Amino acid sequence: MNNSSDKVKQLTGWKADFNLKTTDDVREILEHFISDGYAIKHQDNINYQISVSGRLFCEYGGYVQKDIDDKLKLKEIKIDLETRMRNERLLVSAGFLAGFGAVSLVLWEMYKTFCLKLR
Numbered sequence: 001m002n003n004s005s006d007k008v009k010q011l012t013g014w015k016a017d018f019n020l021k022t023t024d025d026v027r028e029i030l031e032h033f034i035s036d037g038y039a040i041k042h043q044d045n046i047n048y049q050i051s052v053s054g055r056l057f058c059e060y061g062g063y064v065q066k067d068i069d070d071k072l073k074l075k076e077i078k079i080d081l082e083t084r085m086r087n088e089r090l091l092v093s094a095g096f097l098a099g100f101g102a103v104s105l106v107l108w109e110m111y112k113t114f115c116l117k118l119r
Contacts, residue, residue, distance in 0.1 A: 030048050033039035038054030041047075050058075061068070 030039055030041075033050075033054060034041055034048075036057075038051055038057050040049045040051050042049065057066075
Protein backbone atom coordinates (compact mmCIF):
# COMPACT_ATOMS: atom_id res chain seq x y z
CA MET A 1 0.00 0.00 0.00
CA ASN A 2 1.96 2.87 -1.29
CA ASN A 3 -0.50 5.75 -1.38
CA SER A 4 -2.61 7.25 1.36
CA SER A 5 -5.96 6.58 -0.37
CA ASP A 6 -5.30 2.84 -0.11
CA LYS A 7 -4.63 3.27 3.59
CA VAL A 8 -7.85 5.24 4.04
CA LYS A 9 -9.81 2.55 2.18
CA GLN A 10 -8.22 -0.12 4.32
CA LEU A 11 -9.04 1.74 7.54
CA THR A 12 -12.61 2.36 6.37
CA GLY A 13 -13.06 -1.30 5.52
CA TRP A 14 -11.52 -2.27 8.84
CA LYS A 15 -13.93 0.02 10.70
CA ALA A 16 -16.85 -1.52 8.81
CA ASP A 17 -15.75 -5.02 9.77
CA PHE A 18 -15.79 -4.13 13.46
CA ASN A 19 -18.91 -1.95 13.25
CA LEU A 20 -17.17 0.92 15.00
CA LYS A 21 -19.31 3.99 15.63
CA THR A 22 -16.88 6.57 16.97
CA THR A 23 -13.23 7.43 17.02
CA ASP A 24 -13.27 6.44 20.68
CA ASP A 25 -13.91 2.86 19.55
CA VAL A 26 -10.90 3.05 17.25
CA ARG A 27 -8.83 4.60 20.03
CA GLU A 28 -9.79 1.78 22.44
CA ILE A 29 -8.68 -0.82 19.90
CA LEU A 30 -5.44 1.05 19.25
CA GLU A 31 -4.78 1.23 23.01
CA HIS A 32 -5.38 -2.51 23.19
CA PHE A 33 -2.90 -3.03 20.36
CA ILE A 34 -0.40 -0.88 22.25
CA SER A 35 -0.88 -2.87 25.46
CA ASP A 36 -0.31 -6.10 23.51
CA GLY A 37 2.83 -4.64 21.95
CA TYR A 38 1.48 -4.57 18.40
CA ALA A 39 1.38 -0.77 17.97
CA ILE A 40 3.41 2.22 19.11
CA LYS A 41 1.92 5.55 20.16
CA HIS A 42 3.89 8.63 19.13
CA GLN A 43 4.64 11.44 21.57
CA ASP A 44 2.03 13.72 20.00
CA ASN A 45 -0.67 11.26 21.24
CA ILE A 46 -2.36 11.49 17.83
CA ASN A 47 -0.33 9.23 15.56
CA TYR A 48 0.16 5.50 15.92
CA GLN A 49 2.52 3.11 14.22
CA ILE A 50 2.31 -0.66 13.90
CA SER A 51 5.29 -2.52 15.34
CA VAL A 52 7.16 -5.38 13.70
CA SER A 53 5.47 -7.87 16.01
CA GLY A 54 2.15 -6.25 15.08
CA ARG A 55 2.84 -6.76 11.39
CA LEU A 56 3.72 -10.40 11.99
CA PHE A 57 0.67 -10.80 14.21
CA CYS A 58 -1.57 -9.46 11.41
CA GLU A 59 0.12 -11.59 8.76
CA TYR A 60 -0.45 -14.75 10.78
CA GLY A 61 -4.16 -14.16 11.29
CA GLY A 62 -4.40 -11.69 14.17
CA TYR A 63 -6.72 -12.27 17.09
CA VAL A 64 -8.85 -14.76 15.14
CA GLN A 65 -5.85 -17.04 14.58
CA LYS A 66 -4.71 -16.44 18.18
CA ASP A 67 -8.12 -17.63 19.39
CA ILE A 68 -7.88 -20.74 17.19
CA ASP A 69 -4.35 -21.42 18.44
CA ASP A 70 -5.45 -21.00 22.07
CA LYS A 71 -8.33 -23.44 21.56
CA LEU A 72 -5.98 -25.98 19.95
CA LYS A 73 -3.50 -25.55 22.79
CA LEU A 74 -6.28 -26.07 25.34
CA LYS A 75 -7.40 -29.20 23.50
CA GLU A 76 -3.83 -30.53 23.52
CA ILE A 77 -3.59 -29.85 27.25
CA LYS A 78 -6.86 -31.71 27.88
CA ILE A 79 -5.66 -34.69 25.81
CA ASP A 80 -2.33 -34.69 27.66
CA LEU A 81 -4.14 -34.58 31.02
CA GLU A 82 -6.42 -37.47 30.02
CA THR A 83 -3.39 -39.49 28.90
CA ARG A 84 -1.58 -38.83 32.17
CA MET A 85 -4.62 -39.80 34.23
CA ARG A 86 -5.02 -43.02 32.22
CA ASN A 87 -1.34 -43.84 32.69
CA GLU A 88 -1.60 -43.19 36.43
CA ARG A 89 -4.59 -45.55 36.69
CA LEU A 90 -2.69 -48.21 34.73
CA LEU A 91 0.34 -47.74 36.96
CA VAL A 92 -1.75 -48.16 40.11
CA SER A 93 -3.40 -51.25 38.65
CA ALA A 94 -0.03 -52.71 37.64
CA GLY A 95 1.37 -52.00 41.11
CA PHE A 96 -1.61 -53.71 42.73
CA LEU A 97 -1.24 -56.74 40.46
CA ALA A 98 2.51 -56.90 41.12
CA GLY A 99 1.87 -56.76 44.87
CA PHE A 100 -0.80 -59.44 44.61
CA GLY A 101 1.57 -61.59 42.55
CA ALA A 102 4.36 -61.15 45.09
CA VAL A 103 2.10 -62.10 48.01
CA SER A 104 0.80 -65.08 46.03
CA LEU A 105 4.36 -66.21 45.29
CA VAL A 106 5.31 -65.95 48.97
CA LEU A 107 2.23 -67.94 49.98
CA TRP A 108 2.97 -70.58 47.32
CA GLU A 109 6.56 -70.94 48.54
CA MET A 110 5.35 -71.22 52.13
CA TYR A 111 2.86 -73.88 51.07
CA LYS A 112 5.56 -75.80 49.20
CA THR A 113 8.02 -75.51 52.08
CA PHE A 114 5.77 -76.35 54.99
CA CYS A 115 2.85 -78.36 53.62
CA LEU A 116 4.39 -80.43 50.83
CA LYS A 117 7.53 -81.40 52.77
CA LEU A 118 5.49 -82.69 55.70
CA ARG A 119 4.03 -85.50 53.63
